[in-house]
Amino acid sequence: MIERLEKIFIDEKSLDSEVAQRAFQLFPRQKIEVVKEEPWSDIKRSLTAEEFERSKKNIFLTTFNGQFFKRCPGSTQKKVLNCCNYHILNLGSQCPMNCSYCYLQSYLNSPISKIYTNIDQALSELKEMADANSHLPFRVGTGEIIDSLALDPLTLYSRKLIEFFKQYPKWTLEFKTKSNLVDQFLDLGPATNTIVSWSLNADYVIQKEEHLTASLSDRLQAAQKCLSSGFSVAFHLDPLIYHEGWKENYADLVDRITTQFTPSQVNVISLGTLRFQPEQRFMMKKRFGFDSLVNQAEMFPSEGAKLRYDASLRNEMFKFVYSRFKSHSESWRIFLCMETPETWISTFESQPMNKPELKELFRPLPTISVSE
Amino acid sequence: MKLKSNFSLGLDFKPLQSWPETVPAVALGSYLLCGFSLPEDHPVYEHPLQNSFDHSNVLKSLYPQLTLSEIARLFQTPDFSKVFTPEPIEKAYGFHLTPETQEVLSYLPQTPESFQTLLSQKKWSPQDLHPLLLLPLSSRAFVIEELLSHADSKQESVKRLELLSDLLMMKHSPESLSGMKLEILHQKRYPLTTDRDSAQKKQDLPWLSQIKNQFKRRGDKAGYEVQFFAGTPAELNKMAQNLTRVAEAWNSKS
Ligand code: SF4
Numbered sequence: 057m058i059e060r061l062e063k064i065f066i067d068e069k070s071l072d073s074e075v076a077q078r079a080f081q082l083f084p085r086q087k088i089e090v091v092k093e094e095p096w097s098d099i100k101r102s103l104t105a106e107e108f109e110r111s112k113k114n115i116f117l118t119t120f121n122g123q124f125f126k127r128c129p130g131s132t133q134k135k136v137l138n139c140c141n142y143h144i145l146n147l148g149s150q151c152p153m154n155c156s157y158c159y160l161q162s163y164l165n166s167p168i169s170k171i172y173t174n175i176d177q178a179l180s181e182l183k184e185m186a187d188a189n190s191h192l193p194f195r196v197g198t199g200e201i202i203d204s205l206a207l208d209p210l211t212l213y214s215r216k217l218i219e220f221f222k223q224y225p226k227w228t229l230e231f232k233t234k235s236n237l238v239d240q241f242l243d244l245g246p247a248t249n250t251i252v253s254w255s256l257n258a259d260y261v262i263q264k265e266e267h268l269t270a271s272l273s274d275r276l277q278a279a280q281k282c283l284s285s286g287f288s289v290a291f292h293l294d295p296l297i298y299h300e301g302w303k304e305n306y307a308d309l310v311d312r313i314t315t316q317f318t319p320s321q322v323n324v325i326s327l328g329t330l331r332f333q334p335e336q337r338f339m340m341k342k343r344f345g346f347d348s349l350v351n352q353a354e355m356f357p358s359e360g361a362k363l364r365y366d367a368s369l370r371n372e373m374f375k376f377v378y379s380r381f382k383s384h385s386e387s388w389r390i391f392l393c394m395e396t397p398e399t400w401i402s403t404f405e406s407q408p409m410n411k412p413e414l415k416e417l418f419r420p421l422p423t424i425s426v427s428e
Numbered sequence: 429m430k431l432k433s434n435f436s437l438g439l440d441f442k443p444l445q446s447w448p449e450t451v452p453a454v455a456l457g458s459y460l461l462c463g464f465s466l467p468e469d470h471p472v473y474e475h476p477l478q479n480s481f482d483h484s485n486v487l488k489s490l491y492p493q494l495t496l497s498e499i500a501r502l503f504q505t506p507d508f509s510k511v512f513t514p515e516p517i518e519k520a521y522g523f524h525l526t527p528e529t530q531e532v533l534s535y536l537p538q539t540p541e542s543f544q545t546l547l548s549q550k551k552w553s554p555q556d557l558h559p560l561l562l563l564p565l566s567s568r569a570f571v572i573e574e575l576l577s578h579a580d581s582k583q584e585s586v587k588r589l590e591l592l593s594d595l596l597m598m599k600h601s602p603e604s605l606s607g608m609k610l611e612i613l614h615q616k617r618y619p620l621t622t623d624r625d626s627a628q629k630k631q632d633l634p635w636l637s638q639i640k641n642q643f644k645r646r647g648d649k650a651g652y653e654v655q656f657f658a659g660t661p662a663e664l665n666k667m668a669q670n671l672t673r674v675a676e677a678w679n680s681k682s
Contacts, residue, residue: 357647358648367649
């Protein structure tokens with residue numbers, strides 16, 4: 057994955073960082089440039105499609121001066137969405153892969169990928185909060201505005217984080233990825249409070265929409281490796297995308313998971329259907345045209361302002377995938393991501409707090425002092 | 429005060445409001461800013477033109493409001509770059525400085541005048557026009573024709589533009605879309621949802637005749653809008669019982 061990077065810009069202030077030193081080992085010197093300022097920093101507006109493409113191929117290693125740790129956007133919309141207790145640690149931004157539906161297309165304004173080199177500062181911020189709340193089961197993810205592992209062969213941040221979380225067994229670290237890059241941390245297992253999670257999709261959807269990501273078999277194989285090394289594993293079947301033959305394709309996906317894993321091996325499975333911000337439409341159409349299932353999709357404004365499929369179609373898709381899992385075993389732990397109470401009730405006939413296997417995930421926890 | 433004949437008309441952007449004949453016109457240096465169509469002997473106040481100075485505030489005080497089409501025309505005038513730069517003007521008139529806005533502004537003056545007028549009258553924003561930018565020039569002309577030939581409201585026009593742009597990109601031919609009602613375009617763009625909605629609509633549910641009901645779509649949900657009048661508690665009870673029966677029947681059919 058990191059071979060796709062065309063240029064590595066290193067902030068001169070970060071030259072001594074471990075990541076910068078590693079970049080010098082991994083990349084030919086002509087790919088690296090030491091700079092005083094962020095490249096293309098004159099761009100102070102939303103990006104064009106071409107600038108967005110460029111931002112995926114160029115990376116800036118620099119320090120971050122804000123707060124590294126924040127709450128999941130779903131948990132700040134509790135009035136309209138059911139969301140689990142999730143916190144986010146941002147150690148960089150942008151992603152070298154290229155999914156047609158990626159929300160970074162409307163979220164990011166930065167003209168270059170970034171890796172924050174001051175991870176030690178992030179860890180001390182985290183330590184302060186973990187020390188004060190070590191008895192509570194908080195979950196921390198690193199894959200909000202960057203894929204957790206796609207650039208990990210460069211940063212090796214997974215190693216630092218896994219070691220850190222070993223000191224707080226009640227806290228859970230979650231990596232979220234569409235890559236198969238796990239070899240760099242396997243030797244640190246067992247670490248059951250590190251969940252390595254994969255966004256999975258039907259093979260057909262991966263090929264059509266999730267460009268430059270690992271294939272389904274490679275993702276599942278990487279998950280097996282993690283399990284064997286003593287890590288926890290989770291799957292996000294998200295976004296489920298409607299297409300001709302969706303039932304067969306998603307049945308195949310569920311069957312592949314259930315034949316290769318047992319319910320006790322998979323921490324949790326979340327389901328979500330396609331959704332995106334209306335502002336994102338233009339960029340998606342420009343970048344991926346109408347061969348993309350995402351642009352062909354019939355989307356409507358929904359609660360929380362995002363565009364989603366018709367509610368009854370969403371229910372049908374959730375019910376189908378949910379029943380397919382349950383037909384293999386009742387023990388699969390499944391929840392809906394970023395969904396309204398109505399959808400929960402029509403899929404499961406209950407709210408998440410009333411499902412014994414999900415209660416712990418959705419139990420309200422005190423808000424810890426992080427920015428909203 | 430000088431006479432209008434002494435000034436350049438190189439900033440004439442065909443403003444929609446004509447300048448009053450009883451008031452002197454205003455120029456920035458030798459460039460007339462208003463009263464372009466007044467007689468040659470009309471008096472003009474000459475505001476000094478300073479190099480590297482943002483003159484957008486002068487424009488804003490003469491024209492507190494300018495439409496998208498007017499700004500687009502102003503940007504294309506031959507003397508524009510001698511007096512202004514685009515960014516302060518875009519900011520002064522509340523447009524977002526995006527590359528798409530710039531594309532809209534440079535494209536608009538090439539469109540028929542009637543289209544520019546339509547945009548001005550209905551106060552279109554640059555974002556409303558984004559779907560047009562996705563199309564090749566040849567298809568844009570067709571879409572503009574369509575927008576001009578329907579007496580739509582602003583909201584309907586914006587919707588029509590997005591539907592036409594999507595459908596053309598989905599390889600529907602212009603002939604198959606020409607002159608279509610908005611509802612038909614919607615059905616073509618959302619065939620799956622249209623089918624699901626009409627299947628639901630056809631359901632034979634045991635409504636009381638006193639309960640007015642209409643199947644409707646609201647965003648991502650479709651369902652019944654129900655209206656009734658109850659004059660007594662007994663009537664209300666009767667309606668409630670009927671609603672329960674309808675709910676059961678609806679549930680068993682879906
Ligand atoms: S892997 Fe995730 S972050 Fe990367 S492009 Fe796909 S959706 Fe976006």
